[in-house]
Amino acid sequence: MTTTRVPQTERTRAMRARLLEACVEVLAERGWSGTSTTVVSQRAGVSRGAQLHHFPSKTDLVVAAVEHLAAVRRDELAAAVARLPEGEGRTRAVLGMFADHFVGPVFASALELWVAARTDPALLEAVAPFERHLGRETHRLAVELLGADESRPGVRELVQATLDLVRGLGLATTLGDDTARRGRILDQWAVTLDRELARPAPTEEHA
Amino acid sequence: MTTTRVPQTERTRAMRARLLEACVEVLAERGWSGTSTTVVSQRAGVSRGAQLHHFPSKTDLVVAAVEHLAAVRRDELAAAVARLPEGEGRTRAVLGMFADHFVGPVFASALELWVAARTDPALLEAVAPFERHLGRETHRLAVELLGADESRPGVRELVQATLDLVRGLGLATTLGDDTARRGRILDQWAVTLDRELARPAPTEEHA
Numbered sequence: 001m002t003t004t005r006v007p008q009t010e011r012t013r014a015m016r017a018r019l020l021e022a023c024v025e026v027l028a029e030r031g032w033s034g035t036s037t038t039v040v041s042q043r044a045g046v047s048r049g050a051q052l053h054h055f056p057s058k059t060d061l062v063v064a065a066v067e068h069l070a071a072v073r074r075d076e077l078a079a080a081v082a083r084l085p086e087g088e089g090r091t092r093a094v095l096g097m098f099a100d101h102f103v104g105p106v107f108a109s110a111l112e113l114w115v116a117a118r119t120d121p122a123l124l125e126a127v128a129p130f131e132r133h134l135g136r137e138t139h140r141l142a143v144e145l146l147g148a149d150e151s152r153p154g155v156r157e158l159v160q161a162t163l164d165l166v167r168g169l170g171l172a173t174t175l176g177d178d179t180a181r182r183g184r185i186l187d188q189w190a191v192t193l194d195r196e197l198a199r200p201a202p203t204e205e206h207a
Numbered sequence: 208m209t210t211t212r213v214p215q216t217e218r219t220r221a222m223r224a225r226l227l228e229a230c231v232e233v234l235a236e237r238g239w240s241g242t243s244t245t246v247v248s249q250r251a252g253v254s255r256g257a258q259l260h261h262f263p264s265k266t267d268l269v270v271a272a273v274e275h276l277a278a279v280r281r282d283e284l285a286a287a288v289a290r291l292p293e294g295e296g297r298t299r300a301v302l303g304m305f306a307d308h309f310v311g312p313v314f315a316s317a318l319e320l321w322v323a324a325r326t327d328p329a330l331l332e333a334v335a336p337f338e339r340h341l342g343r344e345t346h347r348l349a350v351e352l353l354g355a356d357e358s359r360p361g362v363r364e365l366v367q368a369t370l371d372l373v374r375g376l377g378l379a380t381t382l383g384d385d386t387a388r389r390g391r392i393l394d395q396w397a398v399t400l401d402r403e404l405a406r407p408a409p410t411e412e413h414a
Binding site for chain 2: 029
């Protein structure tokens with residue numbers, strides 16, 4: 001009874017995935033203003049009708065694309081976490097992992113969306129809660145991977161600063177910043193962060 | 208002989224300034240894709256002909272606007288520098304000054320330009336050298352204001368990290384990040400930075 005329905009569902013899912021991946025590619029290559037549902041449909045090899053059926057507006061399409069992206073990034077992060085070394089060099093490896101998270105086409109398309117959302121209330125309403133959720137998730141992962149004890153004063157802020165730093169580095173990279181500079185900054189930050197996270201609490205310090 | 212020419216030059220300068228300021232406002236309010244030379248001319252109260260005479264293309268107009276912006280920001284920074292306290296609290300005040308530099312309409316319009324330049328080679332060619340110059344200038348100012356000794360290992364990278372951090376915080380702010388979070392991160396960063404900048408050189412440290 002379901003022999004025709006299952007392949008249909010499969011095809012639908014594959015078509016949605018093609019549209020979302022094409023949308024991310026087009027956002028990264030052409031930016032927000034160069035992205036249209038027509039261009040994305042063509043890139044995905046999906047008819048306009050089918051595209052409009054799944055995603056009636058550009059906002060629907062890009063929001064779904066960025067949620068799809070986030071799932072892909074989450075899987076990529078999980079794979080990167082599994083490759084992290086223990087002991088010496090771990091902090092630097094964790095920083096490198098997060099910094100890599102904020103470069104490349106996936107970050108570029110998210111950046112296009114953030115900046116467009118700044119002046120597009122409907123888009124902002126769709127994107128902001130999702131970004132907040134993702135931000136909290138990334139923060140929790142950073143705390144865990146760095147073995148940071150957030151009950152100690154200042155530690156939470158240092159982890160937040162670390163994520164804001166890699167975001168800032170990602171933004172600089174879009175304007176052609178070099179990887180050598182990034183590498184040196186992360187090297188130094190790993191040393192500082194290890195020192196700060198290992199510091200005794202303020203009361204002990206004065207003993 | 209020059210009685211008619213001097214006011215003419217004055218009027219031309221005032222008209223250019225109105226166009227550039229209107230362009231910054233429109234970029235901040237409507238984003239890159241919502242900015243057109245027509246909208247800017249209307250906002251500035253300048254005829255299309257006069258606008259096209261001064262700035263033949265959107266790229267010409269926005270690049271000039273951002274250079275104008277940079278001059279305004281330089282003046283604002285100079286004024287903020289004069290108000291910085293000496294001694295205790297100086298590092299935090301310096302960080303606050305730079306962080307303020309990366310929020311508000313001026314940063315928003317620069318961000319629109321950066322992101323648009325990512326996918327617009329002509330715009331990137333106009334913007335990238337200028338941004339590099341501005342980046343070096345900001346770095347020099349940060350070194351001077353923090354009293355950082357860049358001959359010591361790691362200090363240059365910590366100053367760079369500080370500027371990348373405030374840029375990252377600025378980006379978060381465009382999506383509705385709160386000032387309370389920013390304040391706590393900068394408080395902690397000031398403590399860490401003071402500690403790191405005052406550290407003895409590695410050889411002394413082991414003595």
